[in-house]
Amino acid sequence: MAMTQRARVLWVIVLVIAPLVVLTGVLLWQQLRDDEQRIAEDRLQLARTAAFATEAFLDGHIVAARAIATGGALAAGVPGRALDAALRTFAAAQPDWEGLGLIGSDGMTIGSSQGVTGVYLGDRAYFRAVMRERRPVVSAALIGRVSGKTTVIVAMPVAFTGGGTGVLVLPLPTDRFAAKLREKLAEASVRLTVVDVEGQAFIRPDPSEITTLERLRGPDIDAVLGGKAGVRIGEQALVAWAPVESYAWGVLLFEPAESAFAAVRRDALERAAVVAVILGVVFALGWILAGRVAVYAERAESLSQDLRRALETRDEFLAAAAHDLRNPLSTIQAAGEVIERAAERPGSVAGEQLARCSEHILAAARRMARLLNAFLDVAHLQVGRPLELDIGPADLAALVRQVVLEWQHTTGRHRIVVESPEELPVEADGARLQRAVENILGNAIKYSPDGGEVRVRLEARGGEVLLSVSDAGIGIPREDLERVFVRFERGGNVAGRFSGTGIGLAAARQIVEQHGGTITVESELGKGSTFTLHFPRLRRIGEGPGST
Numbered sequence: 001m002a003m004t005q006r007a008r009v010l011w012v013i014v015l016v017i018a019p020l021v022v023l024t025g026v027l028l029w030q031q032l033r034d035d036e037q038r039i040a041e042d043r044l045q046l047a048r049t050a051a052f053a054t055e056a057f058l059d060g061h062i063v064a065a066r067a068i069a070t071g072g073a074l075a076a077g078v079p080g081r082a083l084d085a086a087l088r089t090f091a092a093a094q095p096d097w098e099g100l101g102l103i104g105s106d107g108m109t110i111g112s113s114q115g116v117t118g119v120y121l122g123d124r125a126y127f128r129a130v131m132r133e134r135r136p137v138v139s140a141a142l143i144g145r146v147s148g149k150t151t152v153i154v155a156m157p158v159a160f161t162g163g164g165t166g167v168l169v170l171p172l173p174t175d176r177f178a179a180k181l182r183e184k185l186a187e188a189s190v191r192l193t194v195v196d197v198e199g200q201a202f203i204r205p206d207p208s209e210i211t212t213l214e215r216l217r218g219p220d221i222d223a224v225l226g227g228k229a230g231v232r233i234g235e236q237a238l239v240a241w242a243p244v245e246s247y248a249w250g251v252l253l254f255e256p257a258e259s260a261f262a263a264v265r266r267d268a269l270e271r272a273a274v275v276a277v278i279l280g281v282v283f284a285l286g287w288i289l290a291g292r293v294a295v296y297a298e299r300a301e302s303l304s305q306d307l308r309r310a311l312e313t314r315d316e317f318l319a320a321a322a323h324d325l326r327n328p329l330s331t332i333q334a335a336g337e338v339i340e341r342a343a344e345r346p347g348s349v350a351g352e353q354l355a356r357c358s359e360h361i362l363a364a365a366r367r368m369a370r371l372l373n374a375f376l377d378v379a380h381l382q383v384g385r386p387l388e389l390d391i392g393p394a395d396l397a398a399l400v401r402q403v404v405l406e407w408q409h410t411t412g413r414h415r416i417v418v419e420s421p422e423e424l425p426v427e428a429d430g431a432r433l434q435r436a437v438e439n440i441l442g443n444a445i446k447y448s449p450d451g452g453e454v455r456v457r458l459e460a461r462g463g464e465v466l467l468s469v470s471d472a473g474i475g476i477p478r479e480d481l482e483r484v485f486v487r488f489e490r491g492g493n494v495a496g497r498f499s500g501t502g503i504g505l506a507a508a509r510q511i512v513e514q515h516g517g518t519i520t521v522e523s524e525l526g527k528g529s530t531f532t533l534h535f536p537r538l539r540r541i542g543e544g545p546g547s548t
Helices: 002-069 081-092 125-133 175-185 219-225 262-344 351-382 396-410 430-446 504-514
Strands: 101-103 109-112 150-159 165-173 191-195 201-203 230-233 237-244 249-256 392-395 414-419 425-428 452-461 464-470 518-524 528-535
Touching: 002 150, 002 165, 002 175, 002 191, 002 230, 002 237, 002 249, 002 262, 081 101, 081 109, 125 150, 125 165, 150 201, 175 191, 191 219, 219 230, 219 237, 219 249, 262 351, 392 396, 392 430, 396 414, 396 425, 396 430, 396 452, 396 464, 430 452, 430 464, 430 504, 430 528, 504 518
Parallel strands: 414 452
Antiparallel strands: 101 109, 101 165, 150 165, 191 201, 191 249, 230 237, 237 249, 392 425, 452 464, 464 528, 518 528
């Protein structure tokens, strides 16, 4: 009779625990998928960084070639020792180049750093493109006849003083740059391939494999040559690609799935083992403790749900924080590499480009500072504490334009239209109002995946200040219009499609309400949303103490 009772208790335990076992297995599987997707996103960012470095590499050599072509030393276009000597001098200053040559308008070489003239190159595609378009051209890759290395030709138009146009030809072997690019990947298992405009793989994982230029085929190649970035998780490999947009090249990263996901799969097995051990303990206790097992199981289930919710909230927040911080860090890293190259080879990077790099670094640093302040505010939100506002003079119109400018730099698929007065000085916490606008405008861009127009309108109407942000995105279900302002809640139509924590709109609402305002939303599924910030009591500077 005692054994039958124990058996009954064990069956009750099985019925109670079985759903939890299934749920835990599903959660473990989903966690594994999320971890694999995170790694895939990291590899995509790595491919974008490599594409940026490739574009900067080519830009630097084009700048150097332009300086030679416009410097006057070649303008006479007269063959002879003086021209060859000038070309040798220029070539000696650039260790990456494999000599220099000057082609006349008739396609015949009239000067060379190697002393070779009288060769007809008028049938070369790069020569015809320069003569036709009068702009610098980077050729498709080829195997150098002398060096045997993969090489691209940088061709630059030269205006002769006697009339006509020549072409300065700069053979550029890619082996040294390829070696540096592989070093910067810092992932031993990642295999790098760079293809030119014709799909030729001229930088490959093993340089010794390149004896002929192979044209690659496939959807990944078509996508990257079409100017698209992406990532694909296959059974055998993880593939990420990013275009070198200015030159219609592409960068592809290949990594065996086994090595790419080894760590997260090991963690998943460890978590599964922990769950198995816990289940074994539960059944052992059930056998020993009999009737008390049901109580313990119920308590364990409740604690498991609370813990799971806490872990999910933490992981989602940390993932979003890491993603938001990674973008400005990538900007700083890429700009730093350009400055580093300029320091190593003075004159190889234009001053204008260096100034842009400095601006990018400063802008990224300011964005990181704002993100960190936003994370501190989230901590206040989580414990239910109000924000300590720093009220002072702020130009709301300038603040809105700055947010629009920064977000416009992050997207090429959206056009942000601003309607605003020249200035709108108010007494407010400018930094936090800026953060609220950033959250709302960022959502408008994020949830408009097909691009299009985003309209931002700021106006002072009577005693009220109104700020509205409208998009033509996916919209919000009617039943979720209020729920999207609740911490950790999101619209039902974004789950599994867009990453997020459900914190941004809750933070924006608290900032607006602490300024005496309200925030409302109107939306229609598939047609877009309009968020409106109402500030009936926001004091505008210059209107007197009785103004509202």
